Amino acid sequence: MRRGGEREEEEAGGGPARAAQLEELDGRELALVPSAVEDFLKDYSRGKYREAVRRMAAERGRSVEVSVEDMVLYDRRLVDALVANPRAFLEVMEGAVRALLRVEDPEYAQRARRVHVRLASLPELFKVSLRGLRAEHVGRLVAVEGIVTRMTPVRHVLTTAVYACASCGEELRVDGGAPPGLKCPKCRGRLVLVKERCEFIDVQKLVLQERPEELPPGQLPRSIEVVVTDDLVDRARPGDRVTVVGFLEVAEDRRITRDGPPTFAAYIDANNIIVSSRDVEAVEITPEDERRILELSRREDLEELIVSSIAPSIYGYREVKLAVALLLFGGVPKVYPDGVRVRGDIHVLLIGDPGTAKSQLLRYACSVAPRGLYTTGKGSTAAGLTAAVVKDASGEFVLEAGALVLADGGVACIDEFDKMEARDRTAIHEAMEQQTVSIAKAGITATLNARASILAAANPAFGRYLPNRNIAENIDLPVTILSRFDLIFILRDVPSEREDAALADHVLGFHAEELPPGELLPPELLRKYIAYARAHSRPRLSPEARQKIKEYYVKMRARGEDAPIAITPRQLEALIRLSEARARMHLRNVVTAEDAEVAIQLMEHFLRSVGVDTATKLVDIDTVMTGQPKSQREKIILLLDIIKELVRSNDGNPVKVEDVMKEAQARGLDEAFVRKVLEKLYESGEIMMPRQGYIITTV
Numbered sequence: 001m002r003r004g005g006e007r008e009e010e011e012a013g014g015g016p017a018r019a020a021q022l023e024e025l026d027g028r029e030l031a032l033v034p035s036a037v038e039d040f041l042k043d044y045s046r047g048k049y050r051e052a053v054r055r056m057a058a059e060r061g062r063s064v065e066v067s068v069e070d071m072v073l074y075d076r077r078l079v080d081a082l083v084a085n086p087r088a089f090l091e092v093m094e095g096a097v098r099a100l101l102r103v104e105d106p107e108y109a110q111r112a113r114r115v116h117v118r119l120a121s122l123p124e125l126f127k128v129s130l131r132g133l134r135a136e137h138v139g140r141l142v143a144v145e146g147i148v149t150r151m152t153p154v155r156h157v158l159t160t161a162v163y164a165c166a167s168c169g170e171e172l173r174v175d176g177g178a179p180p181g182l183k184c185p186k187c188r189g190r191l192v193l194v195k196e197r198c199e200f201i202d203v204q205k206l207v208l209q210e211r212p213e214e215l216p217p218g219q220l221p222r223s224i225e226v227v228v229t230d231d232l233v234d235r236a237r238p239g240d241r242v243t244v245v246g247f248l249e250v251a252e253d254r255r256i257t258r259d260g261p262p263t264f265a266a267y268i269d270a271n272n273i274i275v276s277s278r279d280v281e282a283v284e285i286t287p288e289d290e291r292r293i294l295e296l297s298r299r300e301d302l303e304e305l306i307v308s309s310i311a312p313s314i315y316g317y318r319e320v321k322l323a324v325a326l327l328l329f330g331g332v333p334k335v336y337p338d339g340v341r342v343r344g345d346i347h348v349l350l351i352g353d354p355g356t357a358k359s360q361l362l363r364y365a366c367s368v369a370p371r372g373l374y375t376t377g378k379g380s381t382a383a384g385l386t387a388a389v390v391k392d393a394s395g396e397f398v399l400e401a402g403a404l405v406l407a408d409g410g411v412a413c414i415d416e417f418d419k420m421e422a423r424d425r426t427a428i429h430e431a432m433e434q435q436t437v438s439i440a441k442a443g444i445t446a447t448l449n450a451r452a453s454i455l456a457a458a459n460p461a462f463g464r465y466l467p468n469r470n471i472a473e474n475i476d477l478p479v480t481i482l483s484r485f486d487l488i489f490i491l492r493d494v495p496s497e498r499e500d501a502a503l504a505d506h507v508l509g510f511h512a513e514e515l516p517p518g519e520l521l522p523p524e525l526l527r528k529y530i531a532y533a534r535a536h537s538r539p540r541l542s543p544e545a546r547q548k549i550k551e552y553y554v555k556m557r558a559r560g561e562d563a564p565i566a567i568t569p570r571q572l573e574a575l576i577r578l579s580e581a582r583a584r585m586h587l588r589n590v591v592t593a594e595d596a597e598v599a600i601q602l603m604e605h606f607l608r609s610v611g612v613d614t615a616t617k618l619v620d621i622d623t624v625m626t627g628q629p630k631s632q633r634e635k636i637i638l639l640l641d642i643i644k645e646l647v648r649s650n651d652g653n654p655v656k657v658e659d660v661m662k663e664a665q666a667r668g669l670d671e672a673f674v675r676k677v678l679e680k681l682y683e684s685g686e687i688m689m690p691r692q693g694y695i696i697t698t699v
Ligand SMILES: [Zn+2]
Pocket: 165, 166, 167, 168, 169, 170, 184, 185, 186, 187, 188, 189
């Protein structure tokens, strides 16, 4: 590339310019620029920009995007001139585009009121980090990367006003509105604005913030206002990762000091907004990294290595760590022929007694996620977890992105998930399943992307997890939210001598700066590995994996009218995602039977941990998850009620099983079901059998 650039520079009759010469560029040299700019647009790369101008005309657009890298290759001095006086240079270039447009499409050239040159592919010398913006950059052209967090509605700013005199009808055109007290120049009569003949330009303000994964630890994100006009309006939405090309400007800011010397707030007057595609890798991977990643992927003990590397300071919790690992790799999103989109992102909830290291797991996951965002249920801003329309400091309504929108394309680690605001409790359903956030308030209507995995932690409602109550009772969250998690783990702090001793050794070992036994992946390498896997592996189910999952699902599902349903289609989708994630972990494009087996084992662990009886299916997922007993549960309750009634009418004495059976059948319960449930109730201690053939309730 460089060689080509030099050759073209020689052809253009110039040598490589030096940075030191830039400031010496005087008016005479700048005057040379217009013809050079025109030549560049006409000649570069077999008419690339002539074609761009033609396309703009055909689409009735108003902008042509010009690559600054192209200018570097064509004639470095063009870039020098751009650096020296960017606004003047852009005017020259827009003039040249108009000249080209007159040749390519004279009719449109006449009609087009505005033509913009939007700069793209800026070389390093223009790039400034948001944190690095300083007074020295004011007035300069900069390229700043970040994430859009806020957006105002579109306003229409008057650029040319047309007035008519109320007395004599005289018309008057004034650029940029009119000074107060303007009178008719002919008769001094009152002037009335003729709105339909005025010219307006669309204006919108955005707030650009540092990307969450780039934030130095413990620092609050920096942000800057960006003003976009005309066809740049609505190009980016909150949650989009963008490069803003524009001029750093300052405006008097009376919000801080009403009296005293004025302070100035910086903003960017945008020339271009380039929205990054979602697939752009958040992590840079060198060829050397790739070699290490591929080597790792071939190791026999890969899964163990990754699982034991997840939050190594936390002892145990193998299944939880495996689930977190699979969440980080993620499944594959699918769009069915009817347009229904099924997420590939895996959601995991950890419900835990205090002191069970939930937060530590979340923080670790966040640090190795290629795009990780850590927040709490309340969120870090007024927008909370989803999005909100809020008033900014100047009293204007703005749409602000919440955590899940900012985590789009990554992983949101949400601590104290149960503390989320009422507004989020409603909006999060859509965010978790459709992975969008829709909002319509104060004239702002938008649908934002929230394609993120959620790793959430919550505290039990009673301080500790009560094993004899279902999840819905144990946690202060609606069951409809709970059912959207692929896996839920209950981390209980149950004392056990053997476990406690092992845990103590583990923790004390860490404090003695001993490494835990075995090899660990450094977090930075794991992060790169995950990023690489997400970018390069798109696994599909093999026939064997499909068969395994199907068998399990069918086994857990109903057979016949009265058989309980242990799991629902939600768990089927979760199994597919988990299997895909495990294939990704191995950098495979095929989901094997073994992947499916691992996913099934995790699902079994989850179901058992929340109290689903996968062997008898007597307690189903709906009962423990939704807390709304399905017909099965209702029948069990009915049977218990029958026994209680009979016991009561027998003065509190044990009743005959035979009588219970008769009454139950009379009320529509079948014999086999009643026998099975009675056995269960006996086992769980809810009924007693003081003598053969007689039962009594204990509660
Ligand atoms: Zn008049």
